[in-house]
Amino acid sequence: MTVFTPSLEQSQAIQCEGDMVIVARPGSGKTSVLSCKVRNLVSKLRPFQGIIAISFTNKASDELERRCKADAFDVKSSFFGTIDDFCLREIVFPFARQLMPLDAELETVKVGELPESVRRMLPATPIQNGSVANTAEFLPFLQEALAQGFVPLEAVGMLASHVIDQSLACQKYLTARYCGVFIDEYQDSGYFQHQLFLKLKTLGLTAVAVGDGDQSIYVFAHKDPRYLLALTVPGSGFAYFAITTNFRSHPSISDFALRLLNPNHPIAPTNEMRVFIKTIDGNQRAMGTWLETAIPHLMQHFQVESAGRVAILCRHQHSARLIADHLNLAHHLVEVAPFETTPSAEASIYSDLLSLRYDQQLTAETLIERAGAFKLASQERRALRRAILSCRSCVEGDLVTTLLDAAIRLTGRQSSPAGTMELRAICADADKLRRFQSPSRDAVQIMTLHKAKGLEFDIVFHADLYDHVIPTRLYPPNTFQVIFANEIQCLNLHYVGITRAIKACVLMTSTYRINGLGEVKNGSPSQFIGRNGTSAIPIPW
Structure with missing residues (x-):
């Protein structure tokens, strides 16, 4: 395990053994803090006990589990996964039939x-x-x-x-099996996730919430930062800790981002400002052309060895696609899985199996646990593991058959006609299959700002900084008033985009923009540019 020397703020959070809430800024080492706290608690437990570690995505959950298990550390009977996985596996499937x-x-x-x-x-x-x-x-x-x-x-x-x-039996099971519950990205909790967290605390589990209200970007999905904020007020029953230092980004990037949120945030004097701004003459297509020169130049200037450490972040997927189509550098466009007619649970299984084919870091064991097939006998588990790994090694001509076989073994159910038909179409389409491939370390990453959550890059190009885009304008009927839709959410999204950058961040706009309908519009700059006196350095070339 990489040696982690905690700061004073981090140490105080790690040493607290009771119920607590940690508000952690981007780049503040929250995953390292969480893994230390998990290991400290698990080390005191019996083999049949463990902790519950909830993350917002499977990828984040896998990373936390990897860090907790570093150096062959035994996490015992702990659960790592998403909130839905936990609710289904540990509560609904085993106990709902009692009711x-x-x-x-x-x-x-x-x-x-x-x-x-x-x-x-x-x-x-x-x-x-x-x-x-x-x-x-x-x-x-x-x-x-x-x-x-x-x-x-x-x-x-x-x-x-x-x-x-x-269910009293459910309560007894949870308290016998688990001694603590850790929930990351708590600002993206929904109502019932919050209620479950409080219930587990009431049952006697040590409850730890980690989040940052300024990184709340999923209100459209009914996730609300108010649940995190409720834990920080006096009398909530939770000790409050703040981890404020961004150890990831260059200080000028961190100060710039915080000034966007707070007009009183002091900006430390620096002779090396790392936030830039570029206005392109044209639209998103012209951005792709300009980036062909800009990316190699800035990589050399900031000593970035791999193009995979460079990201282009967009507000909308259509902008990401336009830039990607006009960028003649090796790149990887992150897109959602192409399943449209397949039932959602079935599509999730196919997506996992196709991702495993191209991602050497993804394991058969991970897919078995996600599918809830972890209680199989040893011989059955080995057979299932072989079937899953065959999806990685089989020839293209056998891919569909192999995927269907593995999916049936994982779920115990036959594939739907719609799912089988769509899977065949996707496996025959090289462009759609590329969506599941792991990006090359020499390929520039292109994705939406939402997809970038939790990631970091040496150089970030933050595109789509247009009026009407971030934030969106609304015009209420029969009035001359202009309202910015979800302004705080858009500001948080802008903040998240900037703080993905380690060495440099380039804010990008253009004189024109192409909207989601393919129409050309004026590219007026976003109201966030220059907010609270923030000043990025213009790029003249």
Whole structure:
């Protein structure tokens, strides 16, 4: 394990052994702090005990688990994964049948994929407005879905909350198995995740939340930073710690980003400003052409050896695609999985198997645990592992058959006709298959700002800094007033983009822009440029 020498703020957070909330700035070493805290607690536990470590994405969860297991450290019976994985594996699947009839085989689906007879039982209250108080309204719908073999993904948190409240056996199991719960990116928690966290604390688990309200960028998905902020107030029952130093970014980048948020944030004098701005004559296509020269030049200037350490971040996917199509340098465009008609749970399995084919870091064991197939007998597990790894080694002509076989073994269910058809089409399309390939270390990374969350790069080109784009303007009817839609969320997104940069950040705009409909619009600069007196250095060439 790499030697980690904590700062004073980090040490204080690591040494606290009770319930706590950590507000950690970008680049402040929160994953190192979390892994130290996990290892400290786990080292005192019995082999059948462990901790719950919840991360926002599978990738973040895998990284935290890797650090906790460094140097062959035994994490015992700990859980690492997303909140939905935990709710399904440890609460819903084993204990929901005590409260209501369940089909022998359950599968997760989106509400829109449920049979019409089940959807008709939804109450008038939208699922996103569900709470502990009105869960009873949703129980007939949930009971019917479970009886027919379906777990609605949008209601997993609600269902888990109901089960843990009503099942004494579930409560006893969780307290016997787990001694602590750690939730990262708490600013992106939803209502029921917050309720579950508080419930686990009430049951006696040591509760640790880590987040940063200024990095909240998922309000559109009903994630809310207010739950993190509620833990920081006096009387919440949580000790509050702040880790404020950005150890990742050059000080001029960190100061620039913080000044965007706070007009009173002091900017330390520097002779080496690392935030630049470039206005391109043209649109996003012209950006791609300019970047062909700019990227090698800045890589040489800032001594960046690998193009994989350079990222182009965009507000929207169509801008990322336009730039990528006109960038004649090796690049990797990060796009969502191309499944559109395949049921969501099935598409997730196919995506994992295709990712494993191209990503040597992804393991069969990880996929087995994600699918909840970890309780298999040794011989069955070995056979499943071989089937999964065959997806990596098989020839292209056998890829579809091999993927289908592995998916059936993982889930215990036959593939849907729609899923099989779409999988065949994707495996025959080289462009779509590239979406699953791991980026080369010599390829510039191109992605949306949301996809960049949790990542870091030596040089960041932050594009899409247009008026009407970040933030979006709204014009209420019958009024001359202009409203910026989700201004704070857009500012947080801008902040996240800048703080991905380690050595240099280039803010980019252009005289024109192409919108999502392909229309050419004026490229007026974003209102965030120059906010609170921030001043980036113009690039004249």
